Amino acid sequence: MAALAASRRRCRLPLYDFLAPRPARIWVRTAASASAQSEPASLPLTEEQRHFLDSALRVNQAGELAAVLIYQAQTPPVIRSHPHLRPLMQHMHDQEAGHFRLFNDLLAKHRVRPTVMYPVWRLAATALGWGTALMGREAAMACTEAVETEIGTHYNDQVRELLAWLRAMEARGERIGPELADLVATLRRIRDEELEHLDHALGNDSKHARPHELLTSVIRGGCRAAIRISERI
Numbered sequence: 001m002a003a004l005a006a007s008r009r010r011c012r013l014p015l016y017d018f019l020a021p022r023p024a025r026i027w028v029r030t031a032a033s034a035s036a037q038s039e040p041a042s043l044p045l046t047e048e049q050r051h052f053l054d055s056a057l058r059v060n061q062a063g064e065l066a067a068v069l070i071y072q073a074q075t076p077p078v079i080r081s082h083p084h085l086r087p088l089m090q091h092m093h094d095q096e097a098g099h100f101r102l103f104n105d106l107l108a109k110h111r112v113r114p115t116v117m118y119p120v121w122r123l124a125a126t127a128l129g130w131g132t133a134l135m136g137r138e139a140a141m142a143c144t145e146a147v148e149t150e151i152g153t154h155y156n157d158q159v160r161e162l163l164a165w166l167r168a169m170e171a172r173g174e175r176i177g178p179e180l181a182d183l184v185a186t187l188r189r190i191r192d193e194e195l196e197h198l199d200h201a202l203g204n205d206s207k208h209a210r211p212h213e214l215l216t217s218v219i220r221g222g223c224r225a226a227i228r229i230s231e232r233i
């Protein structure tokens with residue numbers, strides 16, 4: 001009886017499912033709809049939340065495209081002079097390719113348009129990967145260090161924002177839909193993998209790149225600018 005009562009109480013809680021395909025819907029089980037066994041009512045996302053998710057998915061896809069292209073360009077020169085790095089370069093590339101596929105799928109599912117800067121980022125990322133690899137293994141690793149420092153922070157900011165949403169929902173007694181919970185878990189996993197790349201770069205002498213400060217500052221500045229632009233257009 002107690003379990004049944006708890007289950008009935010749970011059914012009356014609103015269920016938020018932020019990433020339902022557009023038109024974006026938040027499923028809310030109301031007392032009336034639950035008792036009538038009808039389809040749950042739905043509410044739209046707030047404009048601000050929709051905008052945040054659109055921007056987040058768009059910029060993440062652009063960032064992962066750039067990461068794949070950087071590793072694709074870096075790998076041949078780096079492993080030619082340092083063959084022992086082949087498994088590491090392959091591992092990092094494969095993880096980035098997995099991230100890219102994931103955001104491609106999310107963009108298609110939620111009908112978010114890619115950034116209009118897509119062709120520009122393709123060229124810039126390839127040039128960055130190729131240029132740093134030609135400067136040597138340390139410079140290639142300094143590129144990863146710089147990029148992953150910015151990207152790790154970027155994913156952390158998104159996770160923090162989404163966790164604030166979840167806390168607010170829980171405080172209002174609302175249930176969190178599986179897609180939103182999955183998104184938070186996915187962003188956390190990807191952030192951890194980016195930070196793992198950062199550790200690999202540091203462990204492979206990224207700090208010995210010359211000139212390390214200048215190189216990483218320029219790349220980090222470029223990343224921040226690309227993120228801001230991709231969020232908007």
Ligand SMILES: [Fe+2]
Nearest residue numbers: 064067096099
């Ligand atoms: Fe990635």
Ligand SMILES: [Fe+2]
Nearest residue numbers: 067148194197
């Ligand atoms: Fe990465």
